[in-house]
Amino acid sequence: MERFFVETLGEKTFRAHQVMKWIYHRHETEFGNMTDLGKALRAKLEAHAEVVPPKILFDKPSADGTHKWLLGMDGGNGVETVFIPDRTRGTLCVSSQVGCGLNCSFCSTATQGFNRNLSAAEIVGQVWIAARHLGNVPHGIRKLTNVVMMGMGEPLLNFDNVVRAMNVMRDDLGLGLANRRVTLSTSGLVPQIDRLGVESDVSLAVSLHAPTDDLRTELVPINKKYPIAELIAACQRYVARKPRSTVTFEYTMMRGINDSVEQARQLVKLMRKVPSKVNLIPFNPFPGTRYQRSDDADIRAFQEVLQKAGIITLVRRTRGDDIDAACGQLKGQVLDRTRRQAEFRRRLEQGGDHAAA
Numbered sequence: 001m002e003r004f005f006v007e008t009l010g011e012k013t014f015r016a017h018q019v020m021k022w023i024y025h026r027h028e029t030e031f032g033n034m035t036d037l038g039k040a041l042r043a044k045l046e047a048h049a050e051v052v053p054p055k056i057l058f059d060k061p062s063a064d065g066t067h068k069w070l071l072g073m074d075g076g077n078g079v080e081t082v083f084i085p086d087r088t089r090g091t092l093c094v095s096s097q098v099g100c101g102l103n104c105s106f107c108s109t110a111t112q113g114f115n116r117n118l119s120a121a122e123i124v125g126q127v128w129i130a131a132r133h134l135g136n137v138p139h140g141i142r143k144l145t146n147v148v149m150m151g152m153g154e155p156l157l158n159f160d161n162v163v164r165a166m167n168v169m170r171d172d173l174g175l176g177l178a179n180r181r182v183t184l185s186t187s188g189l190v191p192q193i194d195r196l197g198v199e200s201d202v203s204l205a206v207s208l209h210a211p212t213d214d215l216r217t218e219l220v221p222i223n224k225k226y227p228i229a230e231l232i233a234a235c236q237r238y239v240a241r242k243p244r245s246t247v248t249f250e251y252t253m254m255r256g257i258n259d260s261v262e263q264a265r266q267l268v269k270l271m272r273k274v275p276s277k278v279n280l281i282p283f284n285p286f287p288g289t290r291y292q293r294s295d296d297a298d299i300r301a302f303q304e305v306l307q308k309a310g311i312i313t314l315v316r317r318t319r320g321d322d323i324d325a326a327c328g329q330l331k332g333q334v335l336d337r338t339r340r341q342a343e344f345r346r347r348l349e350q351g352g353d354h355a356a357a
């Protein structure tokens with residue numbers, strides 16, 4: 001923005017700061033309403049630039065306070081963004097790609113196929129829409145306190161745009177969130193985790209979902225390329241760069257698949273290798289999936305094994321069920337370039353037990 005003001009408009013850098021504050025602190029999109037800018041500058045801005053938030057295609061609050069938006073990004077594509085309020089914080093789950101190319105077998109987004117990466121503006125625009133809706137003001141009203149890059153897509157496959165967007169989220173002239181309140185969640189791309197450690201200092205979460213390589217490769221196929229030992233080593237390097245930090249491991253609980261006490265013990269051994277905490281996520285079934293949610297008793301037994309071993313383990317409450325906003329249920333609107341939707345529908349019609357595999 002500073003470069004644009006100096007090089008294109010021939011203005012001073014502080015004008016860029018003023019416009020940033022109008023956009024991100026006051027949610028203003030019309031240059032004409034930016035009253036502390038002179039008339040001539042406002043006219044110049046109108047001639048050279050525009051502020052274009054994503055289009056709201058669908059906007060649905062849930063009975064439990066969760067709020068989901070379907071945001072139009074271009075032609076037929078839309079991504080989902082979900083706000084989840086809690087007692088002490090409000091978390092926004094943000095998408096990084098239209099669809100996802102990684103094909104995790106338990107994930108609803110994966111069935112939609114992949115279209116493209118989102119731009120940095122399209123990523124930060126999701127936060128802007130939610131912040132405006134919630135009346136968020138940096139250093140003032142703060143209903144939106146945390147962002148997790150955990151919506152549609154694998155954020156580390158859209159590295160540059162995601163890092164740029166997270167920078168705006170954390171900048172005081174942008175959305176003003178603290179570093180540790182912005183979390184990037186990855187399925188485990190080892191080289192990019194190392195690069196993230198060098199270029200950014202956000203919190204890291206890893207979608208683990210299994211304690212052994214055989215099972216994890218079945219659930220998260222990228223594990224074949226970056227097996228668990230390499231992933232854990234990358235997590236160790238990530239936390240070594242940031243004293244007192246931990247990695248959050250996400251573990252979706254699927255009945256009879258990954259929820260036994262023995263698997264909990266195997267997970268304990270892994271978690272001892274890196275400062276970590278574990279989020280257990282009861283699986284949210286979607287049409288055509290072969291997986292089922294673990295029973296509550298099994299989830300509690302699994303949690304107990306981890307907690308007795310001294311590992312902080314939370315069970316994520318299922319939120320936004322009534323609006324399909326629960327974890328792993330984000331579908332968006334994807335003009336599928338990978339033909340995966342057609343393949344998924346074909347298997348579904350065949351009625352196979354393994355439709356989503």
Ligand code: SF4
Pocket residue numbers: 100101102103104107108109110151152153154187207
């Ligand atoms: S779980 Fe994440 S990485 Fe895997 S397919 Fe779904 S969106 Fe992509």
